[in-house]
Amino acid sequence: MEHQAMELLTTRxxxxxxxxxxxxxxxxxxxxVNTAKExxxxxxxxxxxxxxxxxxYLARQDxxxxxxxxxxxxxxxxxxxxxxxxxxxxxxxxLEPSPLKDLAILSAINSEATxxxxxxxxxxxxxxxxxxxxxxxxxxxxxxxxSSSSAFAAKPKAGAAQSAPGLSGAKPxxxxxxxxxxxxxxxxSSTTTTNDTSKTTTSKSxxxxxxxxxxxxxxxxxxxxxxKAASAPTPAKPAAxxxxxxxxxxxxxxxxxxxxxxxxxxVADDMSSPRATRSNEESEEDExxxxxxxxxxxxxxxxxxxxxxxxVEKSQNKSASGNHSPVDVESIKKKQRSxxxxxxDDDDDLDADTARAVTTGRRGGDDDDGESVEVMSKEARAALxxxxxxxxxxxxxMMLMDDTTTxxxxxxxxxAMIDVEALDPVPPVADxxxxxxxxxxxxxxxxxxxxxxxxxxxxxxxxxxxxxxMVTEDIVVMEPFSEDEIxxxxxxxxxxxxxxxxxxxxxxxxxxESGGPKKKAGGNQSLLNFFSKK
Amino acid sequence: METDPATVNxxxxxxEDLGALQENFVVKARDYKQxxxxxxxxxxxxxxxxxxxxxxxxxxxxxxxAKHVEKILDVQQGEIxxxxxxxxxxxxxxxxxxxxxxxxxxxAAQPDRPKYTDDTDSVYLEDESGRxxxxxxxxxxxLFVTGVVMGVLGSEDTNGDFxxxxxxxxxxxxxxxxxxxxxxxxxKYIALVSGLGIGGNDFKPLELDLLSEYLTGEIGxxxxxxxxxxxxxxxxxxxxxVTPQVVEDDTKTKKYGYDxxxxxxxxxxxxxxxxxxxxxxxxxxxxxxxxxxSSATMPQQPIHPALLPSTRQYSTFHSVTNPYWGSxxxxxxLGGSGQTIDDIYKYVNSENRLEMAAKTIEWxxxxxxxxxxxxxxxxxxxxxxxxxxxxxxxxxxxxxxxATKLVTGADGQRTRVVMLPSFASTAxxxxxxxxxxxxxxxxxxxxPKN
Numbered sequence: 001m002e003h004q005a006m007e008l009l010t011t012r013x014x015x016x017x018x019x020x021x022x023x024x025x026x027x028x029x030x031x032x033v034n035t036a037k038e039x040x041x042x043x044x045x046x047x048x049x050x051x052x053x054x055x056x057y058l059a060r061q062d063x064x065x066x067x068x069x070x071x072x073x074x075x076x077x078x079x080x081x082x083x084x085x086x087x088x089x090x091x092x093x094x095l096e097p098s099p100l101k102d103l104a105i106l107s108a109i110n111s112e113a114t115x116x117x118x119x120x121x122x123x124x125x126x127x128x129x130x131x132x133x134x135x136x137x138x139x140x141x142x143x144x145x146x147s148s149s150s151a152f153a154a155k156p157k158a159g160a161a162q163s164a165p166g167l168s169g170a171k172p173x174x175x176x177x178x179x180x181x182x183x184x185x186x187x188x189s190s191t192t193t194t195n196d197t198s199k200t201t202t203s204k205s206x207x208x209x210x211x212x213x214x215x216x217x218x219x220x221x222x223x224x225x226x227x228k229a230a231s232a233p234t235p236a237k238p239a240a241x242x243x244x245x246x247x248x249x250x251x252x253x254x255x256x257x258x259x260x261x262x263x264x265x266x267v268a269d270d271m272s273s274p275r276a277t278r279s280n281e282e283s284e285e286d287e288x289x290x291x292x293x294x295x296x297x298x299x300x301x302x303x304x305x306x307x308x309x310x311x312v313e314k315s316q317n318k319s320a321s322g323n324h325s326p327v328d329v330e331s332i333k334k335k336q337r338s339x340x341x342x343x344x345d346d347d348d349d350l351d352a353d354t355a356r357a358v359t360t361g362r363r364g365g366d367d368d369d370g371e372s373v374e375v376m377s378k379e380a381r382a383a384l385x386x387x388x389x390x391x392x393x394x395x396x397x398m399m400l401m402d403d404t405t406t407x408x409x410x411x412x413x414x415x416a417m418i419d420v421e422a423l424d425p426v427p428p429v430a431d432x433x434x435x436x437x438x439x440x441x442x443x444x445x446x447x448x449x450x451x452x453x454x455x456x457x458x459x460x461x462x463x464x465x466x467x468x469x470m471v472t473e474d475i476v477v478m479e480p481f482s483e484d485e486i487x488x489x490x491x492x493x494x495x496x497x498x499x500x501x502x503x504x505x506x507x508x509x510x511x512x513e514s515g516g517p518k519k520k521a522g523g524n525q526s527l528l529n530f531f532s533k534k
Numbered sequence: 535m536e537t538d539p540a541t542v543n544x545x546x547x548x549x550e551d552l553g554a555l556q557e558n559f560v561v562k563a564r565d566y567k568q569x570x571x572x573x574x575x576x577x578x579x580x581x582x583x584x585x586x587x588x589x590x591x592x593x594x595x596x597x598x599x600a601k602h603v604e605k606i607l608d609v610q611q612g613e614i615x616x617x618x619x620x621x622x623x624x625x626x627x628x629x630x631x632x633x634x635x636x637x638x639x640x641x642a643a644q645p646d647r648p649k650y651t652d653d654t655d656s657v658y659l660e661d662e663s664g665r666x667x668x669x670x671x672x673x674x675x676x677l678f679v680t681g682v683v684m685g686v687l688g689s690e691d692t693n694g695d696f697x698x699x700x701x702x703x704x705x706x707x708x709x710x711x712x713x714x715x716x717x718x719x720x721x722k723y724i725a726l727v728s729g730l731g732i733g734g735n736d737f738k739p740l741e742l743d744l745l746s747e748y749l750t751g752e753i754g755x756x757x758x759x760x761x762x763x764x765x766x767x768x769x770x771x772x773x774x775x776v777t778p779q780v781v782e783d784d785t786k787t788k789k790y791g792y793d794x795x796x797x798x799x800x801x802x803x804x805x806x807x808x809x810x811x812x813x814x815x816x817x818x819x820x821x822x823x824x825x826x827x828s829s830a831t832m833p834q835q836p837i838h839p840a841l842l843p844s845t846r847q848y849s850t851f852h853s854v855t856n857p858y859w860g861s862x863x864x865x866x867x868l869g870g871s872g873q874t875i876d877d878i879y880k881y882v883n884s885e886n887r888l889e890m891a892a893k894t895i896e897w898x899x900x901x902x903x904x905x906x907x908x909x910x911x912x913x914x915x916x917x918x919x920x921x922x923x924x925x926x927x928x929x930x931x932x933x934x935x936x937a938t939k940l941v942t943g944a945d946g947q948r949t950r951v952v953m954l955p956s957f958a959s960t961a962x963x964x965x966x967x968x969x970x971x972x973x974x975x976x977x978x979x980x981x982p983k984n
Contacts (some may be wrong), residue, residue, distance in 0.1 A: 032604075104740045128543075
């Protein structure tokens with residue numbers, strides 16, 4: 001340690017001709033500040049003698065008034081200053097290659113030190129510790145006096161200290177993100193909070209409801225991981241999930257329409273927060289991206305919700321029973337794929353979670369990021385990565401495409417944004433066709449029906465085997481799609497008559513509509529017209 | 535060398551929410567339809583009984599003939615009596631709304647004066663019924679500001695003016711019991727900082743670094759770090775950020791949206807980093823000041839935590855109103871960011887700001903000039919600036935220099951008055967001992983001594 005420090009100091013001060021403060025040294029080496037001061041002093045007297053110049057911190061106290069005066073003096077002045085009777089303490093503050101004219105540049109080194117300490121526990125360096133400091137991304141907690149006047153509800157401080165890291169970790173990220181910007185204008189439904197430890201106002205219903213569904217996903221995913229998460233949140237999850245999904249849908253469709261460049265990226269931030277609940281940096285990122293992030297999350301989760309219903313339940317049952325054999329490989333892969341959708345940037349954690357859920361016993365190669373993850377086999381990983389890329393692009397394109405019409409739709413009060421599917425409970429049909437239908441009617445009465453969802457597509461994947469052989473396989477991939485069709489304005493009379501009928505028809509449920517997209521592959525607008533008019 | 539250095543745990547102190555006192559400053563519904571007269575009326579209604587009891591105590595026994603006159607208009611000529619009312623200062627140089635209107639028509643703009651005092655000033659005493667002009671030696675020698683509820687003893691002379699013989703104020707309010715006893719452990723301190731002035735012209739980044747290192751206990755030897763652990767709370771009294779001066783350049787074409795070259799976010803970010811450092815170690819109460827992004831009217835509302843993204847995650851960070859009632863270990867604190875005293879300064883000839891602060895305690899009102907010259911929210915049902923109890927520590931930020939005094943009241947109340955200098959110009963903070971109410975400064979310097 002000492003040797004390492006001397007080397008570092010030599011490199012920095014003599015070779016690079018940079019200044020060094022004790023704060024910087026402590027952050028660089030991860031040591032306490034007092035140790036850093038000692039090391040610097042040793043350096044100055046031994047290795048760096050005559051090569052470096054030291055600036056000292058000097059503390060004087062006026063015995064009469066008790067006033068303290070702290071100053072920085074150069075090593076030349078130190079000798080004379082020490083003779084002053086009022087000096088109560090001194091230590092080395094910084095090392096420079098040559099005496100400084102203006103000490104203010106040391107402040108830049110201190111800023112660098114602050115940068116270095118990001119993400120680490122501050123008590124590593126500090127001597128004076130405060131154990132009552134609670135850092136939580138959800139700690140946006142107005143002062144008691146203003147709590148009644150503030151529109152934001154107070155969040156409990158213990159956000160970071162909850163039992164389920166997966167659940168609560170992601171939750172604070174979302175909470176802070178949603179609470180930071182102004183409330184979403186388009187939220188409609190009343191709040192169903194899924195976690196009794198957090199409260200949000202109705203204006204944030206979309207976000208918490210979204211969180212609820214998101215939370216349920218994460219809760220189950222990490223619960224299915226079985227090794228990490230506590231079982232506590234998971235019982236709460238199923239009950240909460242269904243109720244929240246219902247309320248969430250109308251808002252979700254509205255939210256889906258907002259532009260988002262990369263939906264998945266946002267959720268990656270949330271996934272990072274379980275790991276870094278105490279890290280401010282990543283929580284900062286959450287809040288910085290909050291607006292878009294929330295949109296992405298909501299948009300994404302609505303889709304995922306539809307898929308995840310039985311996948312997650314299945315995997316949960318599996319892990320609960322301890323049966324890890326790859327019985328339902330397909331559903332597992334789907335789950336992983338969806339998990340990957342969420343964990344674009346930070347694959348590590350989530351991979352570990354979902355991988356553990358699978359535990360096929362295969363030990364695979366390394367992660368894309370070069371970190372080791374236990375379980376994936378190489379070809380599965382490669383396959384998954386490719387799918388992920390495809391999905392990402394698909395999502396991106398879809399989002400971009402939707403943009404122009406969505407903005408108009410948002411503003412248009414008269415547009416009937418009926419999310420037909422969302423209003424009904426989603427039956428647990430095979431998750432091939434899980435679609436949401438949104439209709440917008442413009443001034444002329446032209447209905448633009450956009451069908452969005454995730455459907456199963458068979459794709460051929462080629463990859464290299466462990467042994468170097470090329471392997472080709474057909475994989476069924478869940479791919480999001482979005483199809484438009486424009487239905488000309490029907491004549492008013494027939495429309496009115498047919499409307500109640502069409503409502504009855506369209507409210508039948510998923511099955512009838514899910515048959516629709518399949519059949520209309522060839523652009524059979526007439527067929528859809530049949531469904532819409534009647 | 536490699537041994538783990540001893541660690542010190544920061545001392546903790548209990549804080550309590552002072553309930554109504556602090557709540558009063560929070561403006562919930564911003565309704566500007568009402569007149570300011572309500573504020574004056576509430577002030578008079580609430581303070582009159584207090585002043586009256588003091589006046590009776592002082593004068594009722596002194597002169598058996600003196601009697602209290604309920605309404606100012608009922609004063610009889612030649613009779614010795616005492617009245618209670620609100621002071622109104624008639625000052626020629628005081629900003630007047632009529633002057634503003636004439637300014638619209640004539641371009642002559644009055645320069646901003648440091649003081650409104652003039653030889654022709656006169657003092658009136660008002661209540662709901664009317665007003666009377668006050669004369670006398672006591673009037674010319676003392677400092678008065680508009681808005682103080684005062685009792686005067688005297689008689690009306692032939693001119694109709696009230697010749698004053700003696701005056702009295704509400705005096706210091708009742709004080710909470712000071713419960714801190716001397717213990718084996720060392721005393722706890724609170725640190726008072728004001729006027730960090732980040733982004734201003736005389737902002738010194740290294741001094742700010744030294745301050746944060748001092749407050750977090752990184753700087754200094756083990757002994758100093760141990761004593762630093764005794765600091766249980768830090769109060770930042772206003773003017774932390776300075777908005778950069780924008781020079782209107784008429785040659786530049788007006789651009790819509792904000793002009794990126796003049797608007798800078800760096801001060802807020804630097805402040806956020808600084809606060810985060812400090813909050814990671816000690817509780818911080820942040821008050822808004824004149825230059826800070828908060829309301830322009832008193833009482834200033836708390837700075838919104840959205841401006842400080844990394845700091846607000848800390849449970850030790852509290853954004854509070856200006857003025858601010860706080861309580862640490864049952865020691866009551868009242869703090870202001872300086873606007874109240876700065877405004878009183880303009881009314882009086884004296885330069886002694888410490889004296890003015892002490893006077894506000896005697897008046898039992900921390901901002902009497904509101905709403906006359908100090909912008910204030912038009913409260914309808916309360917006057918939050920009345921000091922219903924006497925604080926143990928009363929600090930005012932952003933003053934010209936450090937000054938402190940222990941004010942004692944008639945019933946044994948002790949209040950430590952601290953005037954905090956601006957850190958940007960003096961690099962000085964104050965530490966107050968919670969038990970003894972003794973106060974001393976800590977100053978930082980990076981320039982060579984000689």
